[in-house]
Amino acid sequence: MISSELKTNDQNHLIIGGVDSVKLAHKYGTPLVVYDVEKIRQQIKRFKSSFDESGLKYEISYASKAFAAIGMYQVLKQEGLHTDVVSGGELYTALKAGFPADKISFHGNNKSYQELEMAVDNHIGVVILDNFLEIELLKKVLQEKHTSINVMLRLTPGISAHTHKYDQTGQVDSKFGFDVESGQDKKALKQVLAIPEMKLIGIHAHIGSQIFGVQGFEMLAQKMVDISAEWKKEFEYKPEILNLGGGFGISYTDEDEPIGPDIFINKIITTLKEATQKADLVLPEVWIEPGRSIVGPAGFNLYTVGSRKDIPGMTSYINVDGGMGDNIRPALYQAKYEAVVTNKMKAELTEVDHLAGKYCESGDILIDKQKFPALVPGDIVAMLDTGAYGYSMASNYNLNPRPAVVFAENGQDKLVIERESFADLIKLDKSYL
Incomplete structure (x- = not known):
């Protein structure tokens, strides 16, 4: 599994950017999107070094649609990248982040x-x-x-x-x-x-x-x-x-x-x-x-396990507190992911489950079938490699708030996008009466 490349601490918890993912889930709540910023920087350096060795004049233009946020544009600026935007909203965000306008393509x-x-x-x-x-x-x-x-x-x-x-x-x-x-x-x-x-x-x-x-x-x-x-x-x-x-x-x-x-x-x-x-x-x-190749592997979606449905002779459903509203790709593209239980990284894999979202759609299945350790309410599950087209395609379907986004690097964590509140969901609504 891809999970074999992940880092853990002495409590057998998943570490993201040097930070305990279980602590992140408790500190910021779930569902939560976490980026390992050093992974982003490392991938940018790989692209740059490949061109540098060739001697060609080049530009690496980050595709904003994969994930656009003020914090992301600030990292890109630090790394000396160009960026492309596909909407007025992405352009506005890049400019608000202080990203140099002459390094933007539309x-x-x-x-x-x-x-x-x-x-x-x-x-x-x-x-x-x-x-x-x-x-x-x-x-x-x-x-x-x-x-x-x-x-x-x-x-x-x-x-x-x-x-x-x-x-x-x-x-x-x-x-x-x-x-x-x-x-x-x-x-x-x-x-x-x-x-x-x-x-x-x-x-x-x-x-x-x-x-x-x-x-x-x-x-x-x-x-x-x-x-x-x-x-x-x-x-x-x-x-x-x-x-x-x-x-x-x-x-x-x-x-x-x-x-x-x-x-x-x-x-x-x-x-x-x-x-x-x-x-x-x-x-x-x-x-x-x-775009995807820069931010995809750096992203983790953290969820808290809630209810489960066990059907004799069939695969159990493990329900988490997020789903297609924060990662539409499994439902839209039949995209496949892997997940780990962040508080049980060394536990024996004893069951095969569907990882199901909370949205009112039968198709809201984040992972069709995967081996997991015995899961109980309160466990924290992390979907891996969710950094591209997860948050950027997020919605308020079923009037669920979009999750918070945290950057983790060198053992430090920073909130870069606040979790939406219920008040945020209706701030543009006007009374009919």
């Missing part, structure tokens, strides 16, 4: 006029254009404000990653980007090059999420160079930056076999060097957009 397939205006007013680094309407909207904003901005074109290259169908974004039939196969990319290129207020600095593509193989990235790198060569010949335009997106997979269970950042990056760089040399192009700056 994604999204339906950015509003107000969001584009916000991006321009705050002088962000680059807007990644996704469709023809957006070109016109941004042009209007820039002309009204008598200013300019860097842009990239997001392309749909016709490459599908081997992942869940909802996580595939590079194939032709996608809501994202300008389609290459039908020539939308060239039409967009000509439009943008004709707008003096826009400086086209590069092209972007993203082929999917939770990817375990390098072949898709090698194909993408080759495709982006081919497109660059074609654009140079037809339009005398050469992208300064090739942004190859993210999607690097992580291990949620023993069934997953992820590849390290160094392998992904080395394969991408090797392909780019060979392809650009063959096409007689200067090797461009390379950007990637990891």
Whole structure:
């Protein structure tokens, strides 16, 4: 099990960032999201070192949608990363955190006029254009404000990653980007090059999420160079930056076999060097957009065991005080996770149970079946590797408050997002009577 890599103390309690997880559960209550900040920093360093060894000019742009919070942006700033945002809310949060605006890129397939205006007013680094309407909207904003901005074109290259169908974004039939196969990319290129207020600095593509193989990235790198060569010949335009997106997979269970950042990056760089040399192009700056692979393994969702349902001849249900409201992925994607009992880390595994959430849905099952020690009310269960798309996709379904978020590092814990109260749930409600 993945749990074999976890640290415990002399009380056989799970340790997160040097802090006893049982104490965290008692101090802050459950459900609780805890991040081991050192794990985040270590993963960032792995990505950086792989690029540093290549000598290429590069940018690692953290994909905010995986987990966005003021505290997260502050860690990214400390580590010298770029970040991409996909909404006005993410942009607002990054700016409130003091994150440098010139190191922010703005994604999204339906950015509003107000969001584009916000991006321009705050002088962000680059807007990644996704469709023809957006070109016109941004042009209007820039002309009204008598200013300019860097842009990239997001392309749909016709490459599908081997992942869940909802996580595939590079194939032709996608809501994202300008389609290459039908020539939308060239039409967009000509439009943008004709707008003096826009400086086209590069092209972007993203082929999917939770990817375990390098072949898709090698194909993408080759495709982006081919497109660059074609654009140079037809339009005398050469992208300064090739942004190859993210999607690097992580291990949620023993069934997953992820590849390290160094392998992904080395394969991408090797392909780019060979392809650009063959096409007689200067090797461009390379950007990637990891999100899940930076924060996923660093996250833990802590729950308190409540009731259980034992059915003769069938698997028991262990009910916890969270569920699909703080981690929708098992219900939405049939995503698999592993869990440990934080106060019984060395106990013998004596039963196989369903780990069930408290939400009023039969599909609210966090883990279908797993071996556990004998569980009783009050035990603390930790789901592992929940740092990506857990809290960021959290909801108030059944009018349950969203959990608190704590950062743990070097034996210290810090509350970075307060638990919602019942009053928070209705603060926007207005009386009808």
